[in-house]
Amino acid sequence: MPQDMPPTGGYEPVQYKRNLPARGFRPSVYLFGVAALMTYGFYKVGKGIREQNELAREKMWSRIYLIPLLQAEEDRDLVRRTLADRAREKELLGSETKVYNSDRFVRPTFAISPSSVTK
């Protein structure tokens, strides 16, 4: 039996390559496009961070300028309460008793409450 032979003129070339049209731009265009977009974005982010820093500085200094005022008021109130407390103690006990074994000023954490509220 004769063997099958290739057709005369040989086989047609086998198509192994993809034969699709390349869509869009060249890849390098996309690369540079994304790079440009990122650069612009980071530029804006940087601007925003700089402005935030300045805003934080503004807020901090506004508070710094107010601190002595607030602290003075608070201290005056504390002194008033302490003196009133001492006077009350003197009136009730007849002497000033030292609760702590030191001369350091300790913020009072207790208060004598009246048995009946008078206000």
Added chain:
Amino acid sequence: MAARQPRFNQQVLIDTTPLPDNIPKVTEIGASSAPLLSASYFIGARCKPYNDDYMVCKTEANGKGEMECMKEGRKVTRCAASVLDDINKHCLQEFRRHWECLDNNNQQLWQCRGAERQLNKCVFENLKLEKVIPGTPEGETPVHLRKRQIYAHY
């Protein structure tokens, strides 16, 4: 928790005893946070020496000094009160507009630049006090003078 105000079960007890008479009286400021924030840079501009005195006194007393620094504290309060009085006398309308804007905008200064610009102008013309933010980088417009605020929603 240490600085928590003591509360009683039945009533809130407030000690209303005034200071003894040998300590000079001073009227407290009595302003809420928004007007204080609005006026803070002017208070800082006029009262810097008094504020510094007071803070030096507090530092020398290691952060205590409630009794020792009362004199400086009174000066600080009087000076701030004088600034607020002057602003109220000359720029009441602008001042009120600005701090009401601050109150309505979460006390964010950058939301109220329009009102702030008018207030700064009026205060500078009448009281010669200028808002300066220390430590602003050289050659840069200070943030409160910039035409465009990135974060403002107007």
